Amino acid sequence: MGTEDLNGAVDEVKNTFNLKKEVFEWFYTIVIALLIAFIIKGFLFDLVVVDGPSMFPTLVNGDRLIVTKLNYEPKQQDIIVLDSAYKNRNAYYDSMGELNMAQKAIEYFRLPKNLKRKYYVKRIIAMPGQTVDIIDGKVHVDGKPLDEPYYTGDTYSYDSKVAFPFTVSDDCVFVMGDNRPQSKDSRSSELGEVPLKAILGKCQIRIFPFSGIGKLE
Numbered sequence: 001m002g003t004e005d006l007n008g009a010v011d012e013v014k015n016t017f018n019l020k021k022e023v024f025e026w027f028y029t030i031v032i033a034l035l036i037a038f039i040i041k042g043f044l045f046d047l048v049v050v051d052g053p054s055m056f057p058t059l060v061n062g063d064r065l066i067v068t069k070l071n072y073e074p075k076q077q078d079i080i081v082l083d084s085a086y087k088n089r090n091a092y093y094d095s096m097g098e099l100n101m102a103q104k105a106i107e108y109f110r111l112p113k114n115l116k117r118k119y120y121v122k123r124i125i126a127m128p129g130q131t132v133d134i135i136d137g138k139v140h141v142d143g144k145p146l147d148e149p150y151y152t153g154d155t156y157s158y159d160s161k162v163a164f165p166f167t168v169s170d171d172c173v174f175v176m177g178d179n180r181p182q183s184k185d186s187r188s189s190e191l192g193e194v195p196l197k198a199i200l201g202k203c204q205i206r207i208f209p210f211s212g213i214g215k216l217e
């Protein structure tokens with residue numbers, strides 16, 4: 001083999017090595033980026049889109065919201081995102097006996113559509129142990145009228161299976177939408193009181209539309 005052939009072979013080896021190194025670096029970068037995104041989405045904050053009129057006029061269909069998760073402790077009148085299927089899904093899992101996390105992950109893809117995660121945006125009306133009542137169209141909590149500057153209309157019950165006064169369980173909250181006539185919330189037996197574990201986080205900031213950017217109250 002001549003000198004030129006030898007140099008060509010060396011260059012080819014170098015190029016192959018550099019290509020492998022570059023591919024590895026790209027792969028490594030993508031994996032790290034995905035891991036960081038997963039951590040941020042799973043534990044720090046998330047982005048949700050309002051679907052429907054149940055929080056009007058505070059929020060409207062299509063609003064984009066930042067939801068904070070880290071160290072969030074629910075408080076009365078917070079606007080939250082919750083998993084509306086949480087209770088029914090857990091009951092389904094319980095009916096199947098003991099399942100580890102891997103088995104639950106597999107079963108999730110086999111779940112009926114109505115048991116898969118579906119997120120609602122609602123407002124916390126009462127905390128664990130508090131009693132909610134509706135008197136003459138007004139919400140009362142622990143015997144006192146609730147100050148609701150975000151809603152000026154009347155509130156009524158609409159599901160005979162949810163009787164008032166209603167005392168919230170120790171590990172749950174009672175939620176309503178700000179648009180009471182068009183909100184499926186804890187007044188409905190279909191949703192009922194919401195387990196604390198079903199709360200994704202607190203809606204903190206509206207980032208779209210741009211005309212409505214700001215902190216939520």
